Amino acid sequence: MLMSPLEFFRSLPKKVCPECGEGVEEQAESYLMECDRCLSKKEE
Structure with missing residues (x-):
């Protein structure tokens, strides 16, 4: 079964x-x- 897009994005690891x-x-x-x-x- 496919998960909802909201569940998908919440389950992604933090950047x-x-x-x-x-x-x-x-x-x-x-x-x-x-x-x-x-x-x-880097800007310095």
């Missing part, structure tokens, strides 16, 4: 920053992979 391993808070229409802290380090 994790590949640089430091910290959880990334996802935003709509955002394709960023790094957390804000690692992104700010």
Whole structure:
């Protein structure tokens, strides 16, 4: 039996920053992979 789309998206693992391993808070229409802290380090 197929699960509902809502159940599917709730069951996905949280996004994790590949640089430091910290959880990334996802935003709509955002394709960023790094957390804000690692992104700010790259801009320096």
